[in-house]
Amino acid sequence: MADYKEIINRYKDLPGGIIEAYHALQREYSFIPEDSIAYAAQVFDLPLAKAYGVATFYSYLKVGERGKNVIRICESAPCHVAGAKEVVNALEKELGIKMGESTADGKFTLEFCECVGQCQATPVITVNSKPYGDITPEKIPGILAAYK
Amino acid sequence: MAEEMRIVLRNMGKIDPLKIEDYINAGGYKSLEKARQMGQEALMEEVKKSGLRGRGGAGFNCGMKWSFSYKVQSEQKYVVCNADEGEPGTYKDRTIMENDPQSVLEGMAICGYAIGANKGYIYCRGEYPYVVDILNQAIAQAKEKGVLGDFDIEVRMGAGAYVCGEESALIESIEGNRGEPRFKPPFPPVIGLWQKPTIVNNVETFANIPIILEKGADWYKSIGAEKYPGTKVVTLTGDVNNRTVFEVPTNTSIRQVIYDFGGGIRGGKKFKAVQIGGTSGGFIPESMLDTPIDFDSMTVIGAVLGSGAVFVMDETRDIVNVVARIAGFFEHESCGKCSPCREGTKRIHEMMEKLDAGQGSGGDLSLLERLGTVMTKACLCGLGQAAPSPVLTTLKNFNSEYQAKLN
Numbered sequence: 001m002a003d004y005k006e007i008i009n010r011y012k013d014l015p016g017g018i019i020e021a022y023h024a025l026q027r028e029y030s031f032i033p034e035d036s037i038a039y040a041a042q043v044f045d046l047p048l049a050k051a052y053g054v055a056t057f058y059s060y061l062k063v064g065e066r067g068k069n070v071i072r073i074c075e076s077a078p079c080h081v082a083g084a085k086e087v088v089n090a091l092e093k094e095l096g097i098k099m100g101e102s103t104a105d106g107k108f109t110l111e112f113c114e115c116v117g118q119c120q121a122t123p124v125i126t127v128n129s130k131p132y133g134d135i136t137p138e139k140i141p142g143i144l145a146a147y148k
Numbered sequence: 149m150a151e152e153m154r155i156v157l158r159n160m161g162k163i164d165p166l167k168i169e170d171y172i173n174a175g176g177y178k179s180l181e182k183a184r185q186m187g188q189e190a191l192m193e194e195v196k197k198s199g200l201r202g203r204g205g206a207g208f209n210c211g212m213k214w215s216f217s218y219k220v221q222s223e224q225k226y227v228v229c230n231a232d233e234g235e236p237g238t239y240k241d242r243t244i245m246e247n248d249p250q251s252v253l254e255g256m257a258i259c260g261y262a263i264g265a266n267k268g269y270i271y272c273r274g275e276y277p278y279v280v281d282i283l284n285q286a287i288a289q290a291k292e293k294g295v296l297g298d299f300d301i302e303v304r305m306g307a308g309a310y311v312c313g314e315e316s317a318l319i320e321s322i323e324g325n326r327g328e329p330r331f332k333p334p335f336p337p338v339i340g341l342w343q344k345p346t347i348v349n350n351v352e353t354f355a356n357i358p359i360i361l362e363k364g365a366d367w368y369k370s371i372g373a374e375k376y377p378g379t380k381v382v383t384l385t386g387d388v389n390n391r392t393v394f395e396v397p398t399n400t401s402i403r404q405v406i407y408d409f410g411g412g413i414r415g416g417k418k419f420k421a422v423q424i425g426g427t428s429g430g431f432i433p434e435s436m437l438d439t440p441i442d443f444d445s446m447t448v449i450g451a452v453l454g455s456g457a458v459f460v461m462d463e464t465r466d467i468v469n470v471v472a473r474i475a476g477f478f479e480h481e482s483c484g485k486c487s488p489c490r491e492g493t494k495r496i497h498e499m500m501e502k503l504d505a506g507q508g509s510g511g512d513l514s515l516l517e518r519l520g521t522v523m524t525k526a527c528l529c530g531l532g533q534a535a536p537s538p539v540l541t542t543l544k545n546f547n548s549e550y551q552a553k554l555n
Binding site: 015016017018019020022023044050053054057058059060061075076077078080081082113114115116117118119120121122126129130 | 233234235236237238239242273274275276277278304305306307308309310321322323324325326327342383384385386387391392393423427457459461465470473474476477480481483
C-alpha cells in the first residue's frame with residue numbers, strides 16, 4: 001500500500017486540493033487514516049482543526065478504519081418506499097453485523113447513505129461506489145459473493 | 149398523447165459519448181465558433197432573449213446572470229458547472245453527462261467566452277466516480293482536438309454533502325473548505341470562487357446552450373411555456389410503471405408526465421401523491437395534476453419544478469411516514485451554519501417521528517406549521533428555506549393523513 005504522505009503530496013500544489021487528497025486516500029485505504037489528517041494540515045498549510053473540520057463535514061469521507069468493501073444503502077424517500085428496510089435486514093443477516101458496523105475480518109462495512117442518483121432502480125445499494133439497483137433481499141448473497 | 153422532445157438529450161443513444169468525433173460530426177463545437185464570431189455582448193443578448201432559465205431549481209435568467217460577471221472588471225473569472233446532483237429522485241445530470249459530456253463542455257466554454265473566463269470547473273458529486281471518469285476522458289479529448297481554445301476545464305469531486313448543490317457552498321467546497329453557504333450579497337457572479345467573479349450553472353443549463361446558439365433564441369423561446377421556455381429533463385421514480393428519464397416541453401402537465409410518460413401507477417393501483425423537484429419539493433394531490441410543470445405554474449400551486457424529479461406515491465403509501473423519512477434527510481444534511489436550520493430540521497424530524505409513531509397531538513401539528521413557516525423565512529440558504537416544504541404542503545393537501553395518526 002502507498003504511504004499516505006506520498007498520496008497527499010500529489011495534491012500539494014492543487015488549490016483547495018485537500019478534498020481531492022482525502023478522496024485519493026479513500027481510494028487506497030477505503031477510509032482516511034486518522035494520522036494522515038495532521039499531515040494533510042501541514043501540507044495544505046491549515047490549522048489541524050480545519051483539516052479535521054473538512055474531513056468530518058462530508059458524509060462520503062470517513063475518518064478512521066472501516067472495512068475493505070463499503071456497502072452503502074440509500075435511505076432517501078424513493079428507496080425508502082421501495083423497500084430499503086427489507087434490504088437492510090437482508091444485509092445485516094448475511095454479514096452478521098448491524099448497520100454502521102464492520103465484519104471481524106475487515107472485509108465489509110455497512111453504512112446508510114442518502115440518494116446516490118440511481119432512482120430509476122430503487123432500492124439501490126452501492127459497493128465501493130458501484131451501484132446495484134432493483135435490490136431484493138434474495139439478490140444480496142449473490143452480489144456480496146463477488147467481494148468475499 | 150404528449151410526446152417527448154429531445155433538445156438537451158438530442159445526442160443520447162445516437163453518438164458514442166466517449167468519441168468526440170461523433171459529437172463534432174453531429175454539429176458539435178460549431179456553436180462555440182459561432183459564439184466567438186458574435187462577440188460577447190451579442191452572445192449574452194441572444195442567451196437572454198432565448199428565455200433560458202437555470203435548470204438547477206432557482207430558475208434565474210441565464211443570460212442575465214452571465215451579464216453580471218461580464219460587467220465586473222477582473223483579471224480572472226471562473227465558470228463552474230454544478231454537477232452535484234444530490235436531490236433524491238434526480239438522475240438527469242448523470243444521464244446528460246453519461247450520454248453527451250461534450251455538450252456540457254461546449255456550453256461551459258461558450259459561457260467562458262461570454263464573461264471573459266479562461267478556467268472552468270465541473271463540481272461532480274462524489275457518488276458518481278464513474279461519471280468523473282467520463283468527464284475526464286471527454287476533457288482530454290477536447291484538449292487534444294483543441295476545440296476549447298484557451299479555455300481550461302478541471303473536474304472536482306464533491307463528497308456527499310447535499311448542501312453543496314447551493315452555489316456558494318459549492319464554491320467553498322472547491323476551495324477545499326467545509327461546504328457551508330456564504331452570506332449574500334455579494335453573489336457569486338460578482339464575488340465567487342477565490343473571490344473572483346464566478347458563474348455557477350447547472351449541467352442541464354449548460355447543455356442547453358449549444359443548441360440555443362445553433363437554432364437561435366426565437367426558436368428556443370417558442371418551445372414550451374412562455375415564461376420558462378424550452379424543455380425539462382424529468383426523472384420518474386416511485387410507483388409509476390416507467391421509472392425512467394424523459395425530456396418534455398415545459399408546458400407539459402404533471403398528469404401527462406405521470407400517465408403519458410410514466411405509464412400510470414404500477415400494479416393497477418390508484419394515485420395518491422406526487423412530489424416534484426426533489427425531496428424538498430411540495431406534495432401535490434390529484435386535484436392539481438393538470439398544472440403545467442413550468443417554474444411559475446408550479447409556484448402558483450405552492451410547489452416547485454426544482455430539479456425535475458417526479459416521485460409518485462400510490463394509494464397505499466403512508467404520507468406521514470414518508471415525510472418523517474424526508475425530515476430525517478434534512479436533519480442529516482443541514483450544515484449547521486445557521487441555527488434556524490440546524491435546530492429546526494432536528495425538531496421537525498423529532499415531531500414527525502412522534503406523529504408517525506401515532507404519539508402526536510393536534511398541538512404538534514400547529515407547532516410544525518409555525519416552525520416550518522419561520523424556517524422558510526429565517527434560514528440562511530435554500531436548504532433550510534425549502535426543508536419544511538414537504539411538511540407544510542402535506543399538512544395542507546393531505547391533512548387527513550395526519551389526523552388519522554394522532555394519538
